[in-house]
Amino acid sequence: MGQFFTRDYTGAPFELFGPAHLAFLVFLLVVFMLLYALRNKFSDRQKTCFRWFLAIWMVLNEAAFHTWNIHYGLWNIQTHLPLHICSIMVFASAYMLVTRRYTIYEFSYFMGIGAAMQALLTPDAGIYGFPHFRFFQTMTAHGLIIFSALYMTWVEKFRPYPKSLLRVFIGMNIYMAVIFVFNALIGSNYLFIAHKPETASLIDVLGPWPWYILSIEGIGIAVCLILYLPFFLKDLAAKRVKSAPV
Numbered sequence: 001m002g003q004f005f006t007r008d009y010t011g012a013p014f015e016l017f018g019p020a021h022l023a024f025l026v027f028l029l030v031v032f033m034l035l036y037a038l039r040n041k042f043s044d045r046q047k048t049c050f051r052w053f054l055a056i057w058m059v060l061n062e063a064a065f066h067t068w069n070i071h072y073g074l075w076n077i078q079t080h081l082p083l084h085i086c087s088i089m090v091f092a093s094a095y096m097l098v099t100r101r102y103t104i105y106e107f108s109y110f111m112g113i114g115a116a117m118q119a120l121l122t123p124d125a126g127i128y129g130f131p132h133f134r135f136f137q138t139m140t141a142h143g144l145i146i147f148s149a150l151y152m153t154w155v156e157k158f159r160p161y162p163k164s165l166l167r168v169f170i171g172m173n174i175y176m177a178v179i180f181v182f183n184a185l186i187g188s189n190y191l192f193i194a195h196k197p198e199t200a201s202l203i204d205v206l207g208p209w210p211w212y213i214l215s216i217e218g219i220g221i222a223v224c225l226i227l228y229l230p231f232f233l234k235d236l237a238a239k240r241v242k243s244a245p246v
Contacts, residue, residue, distance in 0.1 A: 005133050007072040013127045020130030025120065028143045032150060039154040047155060054151065055094035058144045062090045065137050083179060083190040085115040086142060093148040100156065106164040108149045111172060114223040116145040122202065159231055165224055172220070 003011055015021060042050065062082070069075040082088050089112040096104035119142045128134035152158045176191060183194040193213050196203050206212035 004131060005068065007074070009128050009132050009134075011132060012129045014123070014125040014129040014135060016122065018129070020135065021123075024139045024143075028120070028139075028146075031143075031147065035147065035150060036154055042155055050151070050155075051097040051100075054144065054148055055097040058090050058094045058097075058141070058148070061137060061141055061144065062087070064133075065141070068133065068137075078186060078188040081188075081190070083182070083188075085111055085191065086119050086145060089115065089145050090141060093145055096152065097148055100152075102158065103167070105149070105152050105158045106160055106168055107171065108145070109153065109158075109160050110164070110168045110224045110227055111220075112145045112149045113227060114220065116142040118202075120146075160228060161231075162228075165228060168224065169221070173217075 003009065066075060066080065069080055074080075082091060089108060092104050093108045093112055095101065096108050120139065123138050123142070125135055125138045128138075176193060179190050180193055182188065183190055189195055189197070192203060193210075195209055196212065203212055203216070206215035
């Protein structure tokens with residue numbers, strides 16, 4: 001049990017697309033498919049209970065991460081404030097689940113799914129492979145971000161609209177400007193816009209600072225458009241049916 005939580009982990013390190021990583025990704029895919037299959041089976045009471053359950057789980061999972069870092073003296077203001085996209089999406093998604101706030105849903109759907117999907121494919125688990133606590137905490141946190149957005153879409157019948165894309169684009173750029181100033185004030189690198197991460201990442205192939213920030217923004221726009229595509233096609237099909245001669 002000590003090796004499960006210890007800072008000085010001596011077990012197998014995290015292996016990108018190794019057996020444990022792939023198994024967890026397949027598990028999440030099955031869970032998402034099951035959610036879709038059961039999307040119309042929830043009663044109103046079950047919806048409320050399930051939303052609260054997901055919200056509490058997300059917050060407790062994130063709290064466990066911070067508690068672990070505090071316990072081992074790793075927590076600091078430069079790296080552990082919940083200011084990265086996925087970190088803030090944990091709390092925003094929990095708030096969305098409890099309040100059913102549509103504005104938060106827009107960000108949860110586009111930024112939550114987009115950022116968490118990338119984090120699931122290339123998780124920042126460090127040396128902590130299966131079955132360490134950090135492996136499960138990291139994968140669970142990002143899986144729940146995607147699950148909560150899909151739940152609100154498939155079960156609660158929320159959906160984004162063209163104006164959602166504009167609101168998310170403006171909102172995220174304002175947020176990025178605020179974080180840029182915050183990074184300069186305290187010497188942090190939230191959103192990785194002050195400099196590239198110290199560890200290897202996909203950002204390494206996107207050019208030097210500050211140009212890679214524009215590349216990231218371009219990729220973000222493309223991902224958002226892809227996520228909106230199913231709704232665009234659905235609306236297009238509905239419009240054709242409506243305009244078809246009887």
